[in-house]
Amino acid sequence: MLTDRLAPVFDEPGCATNRAKTDAQRKAGCKPKGPAPGAAAGGCAFDGAKISLQPIVDAAHIVHGPIACEGNNWDNRHSASSGSDLYRRGLTTDLTELDVIQGSEKKLWKAIRQAIEKFDPPAVFVYQTCVPALTGDDIRAVCAAATERHGRPVIPVEAPGFVGTKNLGNRLAGETLLEHVIGTREPETTTPTDICLIAEFNIVGDLWQITPLFEALGIRLLSCISGDARYNEVTYAHRARASMVVCSQAMVNVGRKLQERWGIPYFEGSFNGVRATSEALRTFARLLVEQGAPADLIDRTEALIAEKEAEVRRRFEPFRETLAGKKVLLYTGGNKSWAVVSTLQDMGMEVIGTSVRKSTNHGKDRARDLLGEEQKLLGAVPNAEMYRILREGEADIMLSGGRSQFVALNARRPWLDTNQERHHPYAGYEGFLVLAERLALTLDAPVWDLVNGHAPWEEGYTP
Amino acid sequence: MIPTDSRRVETPRKALTIDPLKVSPPLGAALALLGVERGMPLFHGSQGCTAFALVLLVRHFREAIPLQTTALGEIETILGGTDNLEAAIRTLATKSKPAVLGICPTALTDTRSEDMTADLRQITQRLGDDLGETLLVHAPAPDYVGGLQEGWAAAVRGIVDAAARPRPRRADHVTVLAGAHLTVGDLDLLRDTIEAFGLTCTLLPDLSGSLDGHVPETWSPVSLGGTPRAALDDLCAASAVLAIGEHMRPAATLLGERSGLPVTVLETISGVKGADRLVAELSKIAKRPVPATLRRDRSRLLDSLIDSHFAAIGQRVAIAAEPDMLRALVTLATDLGCRVPVAVTTTKVPGLDALPADRLLVGDLDDLQTATEEAGGCDLVIAPSPAIRAANALHAPLLRVGFPQVDRVGSQHDTFAGYQGSRRVALTIANAITESHAAHHLRPPAHHHHHAQTEAHHDSATPVAPY
Incomplete structure (x- = not known):
């Protein structure tokens, strides 16, 4: 039962909110209040799960549901890819009334086969939605059979919209990776500086503002969950020496379980801004050295931070006055x-x-x-x-x-x-400067004077 | 000759839809409800149903979109969501006080077969005075059947059903039921055309008052304009009912029954003949000759067809759009002398088989690409913006139409209807083809650009910029 699998996700020891709860509150789960009818905003659990996994660029992502779940929703985030763009295709079983009456497991089975024949992906993610969950489609069984038949992972993502919020969906996506993906393959080589980023989705190339810093330090991004990721690298996450949960609200469960199962230390951090970026690099260096990386990594990291921060200060000057x-x-x-x-x-x-x-x-x-x-x-x-x-x-x-x-x-x-x-990446040192420039351009845009001005026949008009 | 037997609309039963052309019917219903002044659509479903539709509408219109949800969870879905529905209606009616609150069931509530009509009747009784002036409209548009235009049609029929009351006939006034394929720009043109005959009109819905991209004076939790609430009570106070688009027929038929007024359904008002039918009909209703301004507009359209045909004749145009938009576009393209090797639409409706396209499919944007490749390629793609991938693969420019257009600003002001809209489209098609071909002029024959499969084509260094 899905509800059985939900319970441990609600009881997330890595989540500070959860730690602050009483036992009774904890048992009640993450949505004690529930969204208010007629006054709610935000996505559903399926939305959250898809956001978390779809940036895996070479996988096929099939949405098993009626047209609303994918037709209104495909290719709508700016997660960037350096290679395959299969993740941007809108793949869905587009359920009709007849499918619902007759049961749609066979249609899903055929859809998986068609996706594999057409795109030859290394893996397929199948997203459960409310309607087939309501009618009792067993997508776990279909995916297990398809995995066997096609000789590649076909992974059920069981986060139908009505089980909760977008945030719950993020975590269920994390559980999916922990159950079906992470640790299923081994990297060809490992290094003492292999890291894993969790809940970094490479929105408009944010990740690429950061990777040059890792490269400069000789840190290898072994596994990114899931921005610009290839399916294989996600399976390698268990061989990282340290991991960082970038959006802690979304996937702290993955960081914690990597630590629990494989002893990989993790921290919650951010690449938003200079201070956060420096702090993240510092923490990575410390954790990696603690795990056996050469001790000079710490000094080299400090040197890089000093250099980058000085550069940012210099290049920020033109924007200072406006902001x-x-x-x-x-x-x-x-x-x-x-x-x-x-x-x-x-x-x-x-x-x-x-x-x-x-x-x-x-x-x-x-x-x-x-x-x-x-x-x-x-x-x-x-x-x-x-x-x-x-x-x-x-x-x-x-x-x-x-x-x-x-x-x-x-x-x-x-x-x-x-x-x-x-449309612009704001991560890391470069992203700080991009954000500064966008802020300055936006604040200074001539349009604000024009739209706040008056027509000649209105009171307050100034020529 | 193009075959026209009714079996020729292909409806392949595909297990896997790839790059949907369709959006959900409740999204269409919501859009129609936003064309009513102080309108507010309410989706009866999970939060996500609303969030996805909301985000897509925002990306297309770049305007605030009032849209609410009954926020069903798993338990409510299984046990029945009536309590959530009532709570949502109560909250909205007392806080946002919409003039029209449209209830749009989703696949979730449809699968459970909730009896919404009965539910709404009971909720209305229970709410009593809390409902205030709010008119409840039921817009039953299941996710399973059709796309945006079917949802739109259901909402308009729902509004007519809830609002239309017998009224004395009103001379020289036309009640117009406007189809989902008409843009804000089209509605402006349509109103001007009607008024040119000395007639007045009520447009239902009227996105030109709400989603036309004006800067409002205050923040509003409901739609910013549209068909006035008072005009809904007076839908029957007219001298004629005019419906634009075949999908408006059910609403028009109902309004005809309620009002006893003569009803005319115009499948399309695009192209010379489509615009002529509109103008002739208005002339008949007004009992007036066609005014000089419209005669001049017609003459300008004819001249633009002459000017455009040089670039357009024999060119191959692949089109993907909802049925009534497709009708307009195929008509416009073939009027220019283009050939339509492939036309893809979202749902099978009567009359489509008569369209002069070589192949007609109910399908997705991957079908558009695959079928066009099989037919030997094309010179121009006309489709919503997600077709950019297919257009690039076909090495053809994309003329963006319909919904959604997420990589364009101001698409609501593009016009397709009447003499003026048709003229704009004719010139746009010709210019797009000319611009695309300009890159190939004065090249050796080896680079002869279309009919796809030659290697020279694929190796060509010609940049393929999106239109």
Whole structure:
């Protein structure tokens, strides 16, 4: 039963929120309140699972469900690939009424075969959705049979939308990898500096801002879960010497279980901004040396950090004046709710509030430390209030995801995308400079004067 | 000759859909409900059903999209989601106070066969005064049948069913049921055309008032404009009902029954003949001759067809679109003298087989690519933006139409309807072909560019930029 497998995911010792609970609360699971009908926003568990696994670029990702689950949803994130683009294809069984009446296991079986014949992928991920879960399709059995028949892994991802939130789906995707993928193959060689990144999805090439730093230090990214990943490298994650959970809210269970099963130390970190990036590199160096890497890695890391931080300071100069003192409303989630705060502060900007509604307790603590005032930690801000904050000039700019952008834009204030639909990578030292440039360009865009000005026949017109 | 027997629309039963052309019917229903002033669609399903539709609508329109969910979990889905539905309606009716609240079932509630009509009746009774002025509309568009236009059609029929009341006939007023294939730009043109005859009109739905990309004065939790609430009560107060698009027929038939008014369904108002039918019909309703401005528009269209045909004749255009959009596009392309080797659509509807395309398929964007390759390639692809992959593989430019267009801004202002819209499309097709061919001019014959399979073609250094 799926519910049996859900219980351990709810009881995640690596999750600070969970640790803070009583036994009874823990047993109740991660959604004690549940989303409110008529006042809910956000994705479902299937959404979260797909986001987490789809960046595995050479796999076929088949969505077993009606057209809503894939037709409205395929190729909609900017996870980048350096090779195959099979992951961007929209593959679905597109269930019809007849399929539902007759049972759709056979259709799924055929769909898997067709995907393998057409694309010859190293592996197939099959995503369960609400309707076949409701009618009782046994996708585990179909996938097991298909694995045998086709001689390659066909992996069931059991996170139908109605079991919970996007975040739960992220974790169920992690469980899927732990059950079916990680540790199933061995890398040809290993090195004392092999690492694994967890919940780094290479949005618009974020990862590629970081990999040159690893290369400069002789650190090998053995396994990335799952940005720009090939299926094989995900199976190697158990041979990493240290791992970093990039978006801790999403997949902390993977980091913890890598430690539990294979003794791989992990830490929660971020590549958002200079401070976070330096801290992540430092932690990796320390953990790797503790695991037996040459001790000079620590000094070389410090030297690289010093060099990069000096370079960032120099190249940031042209943006300093534009950004200084500008007030930012930050409405985002995960590690960004604190990591971006420190970034913006480093740029001389003032964060008037950050939303921690999707943060871990660890994240909330860090945001509180950075902002100093509890009231700057925001929960869900109603759109009307957000509009007022911007319209009345309490914030000069909002940084958020695509869905809330129109609150800022309708208030005729600058807005910058910090989520997965953005077009620019903000990770690492280079990403800091990219973000600084985008902020400066956005704040200075002539459009804001024009849209806030008046027509000649209106009050307040100035020629 | 193009064969026209009704069996020729191919409906391959594929286990694996690759790159869907279809979006979900509830998304179409939601879009129609957003074309009503202070409208609010509510999906009865899991959170994800709403989130996916919302994100896609935002990516296309780049506007705020009011859309809510009953947020069914596993337990509610199994035991029945009526409590969630009632809670959601109560919350929205008391907080956001929409003029029209449209209930859109999803595959999830459909699979369980919930009796929504009965549920809604009981919920309405229980809510009593809490419902306030909010009109509840049932938009039954199961995920399993069709795509956007089918959902749109169900929502419009639902609005007519909930709102249309007997009214005295109103002279020189037309109630127009506008199909999903009409853009904001088309609706503006349509209204101007009607008003050119001294007529007034009610457009239902009217995205030109809500999703036309204006900067509103305040934040609104419901749609920013569209068919006024008061006009919904007066749908029957007209002298005629005009429906644009075959998929509007069920709503038009219902409105005809309620009102006793004459009903005309125009399959398409694109192309010379389609636009002529519209103008002739309006002339009949208004009992007035066709005004000079429209005669001039017609003449301009004819001239643009003459100018465009040089580039277009004999060119091969592959098209993928929902049925009524496909009708308009195939008509426009073949009016120009293009050949349509492959036309792909989302669902089989009556009358499609008469379209002058060599092959007609119900399928996906991979079918578009594969069938066009089998037919020897094409010079131009006309389809929604996700077809960019197929177009690149076919080494042909892509003219973006329909929904979604996620890599374009302002696509809602592109026009396809009437003399003016047809003229724009004719010129756009000719220019796209000319631009694409310009790269090949003055090259040796070995680089002769289309009909695919030659090696010279694939090795060609010609850049294949997306249109």
